[in-house]
Amino acid sequence: MADKYISQEIEPKWQKLWAESGLYATREDPERPKFYFLTMLPYPSGDLHIGHWYAMTPSDAAARYRRMKGYNVFFPIGFDAFGLPAEGAAIKHGIHPYTWTMANIERMRAQLRSMGAMWAWDHEAVSCDPRYYAWTQWFFLKLYEHGLAYRKFAPVDFCPHCNTTLAREQVWGEDRHCERCGTPVIKKELEQWFFKITDYADELLRFDGIDWPERIRTMQTNWIGRSEGAEVTFPIDMGDSGSGIGVQSADTAIPNTQYPIPGTDAITVFTTRPDTLWGATFMVLAPEHPLVEKLTTEEHRAAVDAYRLQADRQTEIERTAADKEKTGVFIGAYAINPVNGRRIPIWIADYVMVTYGTGAIMAVPAHDERDFAFALKFGLPIIPVIERPDDLAKSAVWDGSVPGDFGAALSAAGFAWEWLAIPDRGRFYAVTLHGDEQVRAYVALLQAHLKAGHWADVVGRGWQVVFHDGPLALDSAAADAAIMARCHAGYDYTRQFATSMSMWWAVEWYRNVLYHADYGTMIHSEAFSGTAGAVAKAQVTRWLAEQGVGKFAVNYRLRDWLISRQRYWGAPIPIIYCPACGTVPAPYEDLPVLLPEDAEIPATGENALKFHAGFLNVRCPQCGGAAQRETDTMDTFMCSSWYHYAYVTPYWKAGQKLRPDDTPWEPEAGNYWLPVDQYTGGPEHATMHLLYTRFFTKALRDMGVAPFAEPMLRLFNQGIILGPDGNRMSKSKGNVVAPDEWVERYGADTVRAYLMFIGPWDAGGPWNSQGIEGVRRFLERVWNVVAEDEGQASGGRSQGPKIAAQVRELQHVTHKTLRKVTEDIEAFKFNTLLAALMEFNNYLVKARETAVYGTSAWEEALDMLLLMLAPETPHIAEELWQRRVQTRRVSENPSGLFQAADSIHVQPWPVWDPELAKAETVILVVQINGKVRDKIEAAADIGEAEARELALASPLIQRWLEGKTVRKVIFAGGKLLNFVVS
């Protein structure tokens, strides 16, 4: 009675029966091991697209597999339902965000059901439900209580299109655009709420006990950007110039450091290279640095103000363009280099960021590329203080400075040199030297040949200018000045240069030895000269601490998480501002602070809460006086930082008064399910959601709320499905692929299996419907093989040795396939899993025509085929399984109704027999000099001697060996034999 495979009929049927039979009901069962399998929750934009299917259906397959393996699997779903698009729809179509969102959710629920996934709908959670965001607000209060939420006035990224501030993580790309709408962001000075994620920077760098992809760990590590170095304090030079520097002796708060220098005037810098301190020849402050105002002298104020203004006006793009010419101005003030007491000028320049480190740097132009460019441009001294590790030195000697026999003398002494022509300056001996010895010998030779009044330089190793009456080392700014004074006096050409280094920069041939940023032996550093590069940094840091001018310090690129959003459609920040009491948290028992439903969304895109008197005006919980609510709402990443906890007991304690000592989920259920065992989702959340949720969990642990430190033990990142044009799918590009039409045409099982089949799950790639037919054909062939078998289970009809061998082969193929499929699904290798099943099915199609048909091995093969298909294509597997079960009358079920216990999806995953999975024969590959010359069938356990014998019996091999001497034979474990001949 083999009828046709009509997916459109069986899929809705089984979805209904599964739901009705309670197959997916969640219950904590201490008898069984739990498995919390989580896939990233969707934003209810209105329609599921193919990317959701790509992310979710393989997850479902893996979750189903876990259940068949005997785990009590929790596979929940919900909606990340706050966010800007709802407000956009409100403005555009006049629908309230709540109505729009809930309608979308309703629509998406139906679409999600069509996947046939084992969602725990009984634990669905929607983040915009007041019963949900009551807890979002509860978490905020807890964080506030523990000093992890604070408000500060700071320059923040603001999206003019979305009309709201954004977290640093939500600003993307070189042009610093809004992650959501693509509009370039602007900087605004606003008072905003932050979460102190930086408190956990070090712990977030550790991934102990979690199995996360290398890629994500690297991205998070880079994002946190830990660097070790020292903080060094440079006193301001109060001495001369009497310039009436507007310095006040008030406490000076230096940005991003907890170490204001009370009662002194000093600049603290962060450096990763304290070993280069002796080469710090100037300082640079960020234009926004608070000390700039105080330190600028009257003489320079106009220029400084002008520079700060233009720096402020520049967009971030202009300012951070990598190849930008360095700009900056001197502010008239000087600092004292604490290691040598030298006076160094203070500049401001926009290449120093107020947001990183202390917003101020010591500039070591000889060993920092940016400082080098800056010093070159503004004629500031560049003094090398770290020896070149490669020993290289160069010296260009004008042929007019030495007698004509200089070249011969160089050659005789064994120095490598060649002629170098410099336009307008003449011909030079270009000498390349290696190491101190050579430099010393060379300098002596040069000295002996130099004509009176002439000189030549040695750059790189052993920096110096050799004058006819003796060399001058470039070991300090003073020495630099002395060198230049002699040069200026002796040769007009040099007057255009302020420093030795800029003079050398003019010689192209010198350029590659003038600057380096490597570690190396310290030079020109007083007592530290000679300190080896490997220990220099640590030794100097220790000494700085002893001297009281600096200390070991760690700096992070990570900033605190800005969570304020100037939007209506989010969870309100539960804070009240009272003119008398100040900032007052809303009492726990008043949660949730409800979003007013009657708010009008202003067409200007502003926050509706600001104009809603009923929301805004409130009594102060402390003094009872008139007060106002905070109108900003929370970043939606706050909602998704804890949704995996919400699923455990959705809307826990709804309607009850919340208390600070509550547990945000039903404790027993939480103890059973948490934490998440396997998480799957896109890699685009690496530095946002995936970092936030780790921070959040660590904070919960420290509050005593959660007994674990990581929210998700294992993570897998699937790839991203692009539009058919290879671009990221987006409505504006019109390349969004809707799964519904494909499901209608081919069925959910086909779409599921096709998405799993097209390639490795973590690869993603452009959607291409070519090939989906092949997967549908595969399922039809499965249908034909299995459905036509009904009633044939009567045992083998023929006997004998021939059929025994065929049966054994069938069993071998069956068990080998089971092994492959099991290994693949464990590793999320769905593409090769499906290929193995296709191969297996192709084999069965052929085997059906042989005597194995109807044997118990045949029946086992069909059962196994269905069990292996159940995770990937749940509907067809169930339909065919039920037909087989009924046929065999295994189920005593008088009602005839489907019972959950009979479902294929709760059958135990079969176990392969290693003996059967092993092949009896192999194709022995015979090579001559590594080239395949013959393939011979042999017993799987063949030994080397027999293999050799077999190979030598082959006429083909005999021909290749003719007239050759066998030098060596390599036998690779029953697979391959290689004759090395000559």
Place this chain on the structure above:
RNA sequence: GCCGAAGUGGCGGAAUGGCAGACGCGCCAGGUUCAGGACCUGGUGAGGGCUAACCUCGUGUGGGUUCAACUCCCACCUUCGGCACCA
């Protein structure tokens, strides 16, 4: 510029030291059919070869290690992702 991933037939991809191209799409031939579609069977990297046996070449490029390299090492090219004046 720095960090990471990838590069294999006409296409998606398989093989992580041992038969390159599994599986699927497409294409070609044949069967079935009044015909088309669907389905079934066989073939399908390039070149050579009495179109047979078989041979040569072939996994981004150039070197290397090895009996043997898509796979390991070195250098480079291209594409994608992340970071980027981060001190």
